[in-house]
Amino acid sequence: xxxQALRKETTSHPYVVINKDVCDGNPIIEGTRTRVxxxxxxxxxxxxxxxxxxxxxxxxxxxxxxxxxxxxYENRDALDQKIKQxxxxxxxxxxxxxTKMV
Numbered sequence: 001x002x003x004q005a006l007r008k009e010t011t012s013h014p015y016v017v018i019n020k021d022v023c024d025g026n027p028i029i030e031g032t033r034t035r036v037x038x039x040x041x042x043x044x045x046x047x048x049x050x051x052x053x054x055x056x057x058x059x060x061x062x063x064x065x066x067x068x069x070x071x072x073y074e075n076r077d078a079l080d081q082k083i084k085q086x087x088x089x090x091x092x093x094x095x096x097x098x099t100k101m102v
Contacts, residue, residue, distance in 0.1 A: 008020075025040075039068040040083075
């Protein structure tokens with residue numbers, strides 16, 4: 001149990017943690033597997049409001065959504081780089097494994 005606690009890092013945000021054993025060490029909403037970048041993508045790219053995001057993630061609260069967005073904006077460069085890496089990975093997979101849907 002002590003070993004697991006050592007792998008969890010707190011942040012300056014009360015509802016955002018980094019746990020090396022969860023979601024590859026991406027910042028997440030504490031007590032969930034919901035990544036901060038997933039919340040940011042829903043807000044920034046999909047144009048969803050915090051209330052709409054809660055409908056997609058009923059296990060998180062409005063204050064956790066706002067804290068995740070605050071964390072994102074404070075760490076935007078690093079998190080945008082992670083989003084780009086994830087997009088590049090998906091693109092490479094699509095090239096390597098063609099779809100069977102017509």
